[in-house]
Amino acid sequence: MLNDEQEIFLAGSETTSSTIEWTMMELMRNPECLQKVKSELDRVVGRGREVEESDIDNLPYLQAVIKETFRLHPPIPFLVPRKATMDTEFMGYHVPKDTQVLVNAWAIGRDPDVWEQPLDFKPQRFVDDCKNIDFKGNHFGLIPFGSGRRMCAGVPLAHRILHLVLGSLLHRFDWELQSHVTPSTMDTRERLGITMRKLQPLLLVPKLIPSSSSIIND
Secondary structure, three states, X not given: OOOHHHHHHHHHHHHHHHHHHHHHHHHHHOHHHHHHHHHHHHHHOOOOOOOOHHHHHHOHHHHHHHXXXXXXXXXOOOOOOEXXXXXXXXXXXXXXXXXXXXXXXXXHHOOOOOOOOOOOOOHHHHOOOOOOOOOOOOOOOOOOOOOOXXXXXXXXXXXXXXXXXXHHHHHHEEEEEOOOOOHHHOOOOEEEOOOEEEOOOOOEEEXXXXXXXXXXXX
């Protein structure tokens, strides 16, 4: 049995690492998106310093990339189970008291009645028509953390950590696939555990990008 501290640690670390892995996979499969987010980081952050928390609000495309990953790959696809506290009528359905309710956030994110081209990785949608949609429980088409009074309490932490980690990885490194893998042959299969992870771990080759200060010193 896990204690409360272990549950909080696993919930925070597992969901974060899973989301970063899915994001990197989608960017490697979509080189134009990868180049666009790297260009934004170069323009906003530059080469003389690291990505900081204060930069996040000035990186709309990076934010859009995270949102699009949450839409296609919510870390907990069925969210946290709920239980009806009373007999309820909802959209023509009778839900008896004590019924366990699972919300399929994975299916909502891929619903063609909610999203255009739902199976395509298109961060630009969150820059254009869907720019006001966030993942903080206010828009039911994108609820990777749930919604309402009992939604995940870790949203502020996830928002900071995901953008800082992903931004730093993309800002400081160029990334390449292994020699025998191409964007079209990447393994995109899923496995369901505590979170929705890749069936096969993502393996990439990093190449450090020198900062402007190191270039000058050299």
